[in-house]
Amino acid sequence: MTKEKREIIIFSIFTLAVLIIPFFLRGSYYLNVLVFIGINTLLAVALNLLLGYAGQISLGHAAFFGLGAYISGVLTTRFGLDPWLVLVIAAAASGSLAFIIGFPILKLKGHYLAMATLGLGIIMYIIFNETVAVTGGPSGLSGIPNMHLGALIFDNDMNNYYLIWIITLIVMLLSINLSQSRIGRALRAIHNSEVAARVMGVNARILKVQIFTVSALISAVAGSLYAHTMTFISPASFGFNFSVELVTMVIIGGLGSIYGSFLGAAILTVLPEFLRVLQDFDIIVYGLLLIIMTMYLPGGLINGLQKIVEFAAGKVGKRGGSGA
């Protein structure tokens, strides 16, 4: 089986699973969790394009998520604009911001880039908090309208589930396509050896800014969907902690794997539910998880999963000789 055919089959199975899961769930609690996994997957995929493929760290990605959410929230509540129109505006604004700051910021490497993006995250967080007249400040912004499609209003968990997951699936598919194209190869080349990539004719500077822009744009879409789903937003959701959580999702799931991003997002969404008993000490568990993952499974959970599948297929393949 060719690699391409296998990709199509995997994506089809994944899509089918996502579409039928709600029929097996009782009660809205689980659906609600799955909605959040969808939003977080969107964010993790966005960050993975930058961190996993291009190898550029961002410790401020919550800023783009928050920007998307606040643009949507403010424009719908204060100016009565249509949620879909606002989603497009949010994505464009966030992408533009990333494009403009991308040129100076992405010249930096490693720790310096981490510090610069961290600064960006903190600045945006302060803006969300302090511009009380616009954002409502620390007490948040409420009354954000739900998304709608003609007469269909996305005001319950079932509708929201399909809204968010269909968008997430589309973004995942586009990201997979991108990762397997010349752009995806160029990004990975920059990750492996920027100097060699440049010598091969890859314009690393432009490409890094482009992928940063795409990443910020997707994050803003996630933010906008979040705002219209929750109908209430406050700065606490878009702080430094969440930026770190996003990085954790991408690393735990698997750098440079779109399905890994889903896995990481799913785990980090569900884990807090189990860690409630630990209260504020849950951050320790995240830390431990990160340390264990980077030490023993640097390819992330998706890589571990692949190894298990290959191992199993190898055992079966002794007789049949499947391609794994």
Added chain:
Amino acid sequence: MNLPQAKSEKGAAAVLRIKNITKIFGGLTALEDVSFEVKDGSITGVIGPNGAGKTTLFNIVTGLYSQTSGDVYLGDKNISFFAPETLAGMGIVRTFQNVELFSEMTVLENVMVGLHTKSKSGIISCAFKLPSQIKEEKYIKEKAMHWLEFTGLADHADIEAANLPFGKGRILEISRALAVEPQVILMDEPAAGLNSLETSQLAMLIKRIRQSGITIVLVEHDMELVMNVCDSIVVLNLGKKLAEGTPREIQENQEVIAAYLGEG
């Protein structure tokens, strides 16, 4: 001020011209007023003891360093201070002394990156798999396989580059450079770390690359290889050009012998 010297004495045009290149790092003069020409379709060796400035020269020609003064010409075009990615598009490409592979990518993918300048699909057409992108992707893959067959690495196409033996890694770097379809390849110590069999295979590959019309500039310490494949040799010592000529002339040059043996 410089008239374009399109033809040199033997009639072959100079494809690459190094004009009065000086490079100063802080207080250290790495290159001082170095000039020479590389004839189209030739194999030119750049040799010299360690610290002679050979790699610095390569870094300047390929746009990784900026020279303090002097110019580099590709044909009649002044390419001084051009970025590496621009130079790749114009047909100048290099390999590295410490093999710089895309180690987490397969052998085939490495070469496919070499075709970056030969393709143009952007983020949108790649994400949406537009028909033009699918067609282009097919072309990239076929062309990359062609180069792997040319260098004899086709059997290793699906191996991750990090898992390739060192000698094969060097060949992969050359395959990747060939995929750019360059006018000039600069090879920085391609034989370093190779055994004698691998070195003789490399010599044959270098000659075959020249036959396909590509000009080669070679920094190398392996004198047997240099004398065997080069048409012309430039000797650098302590940042200055010491001598220039055919392998035979260089072998008989007293100054060169002194520089290598450390006589004063």
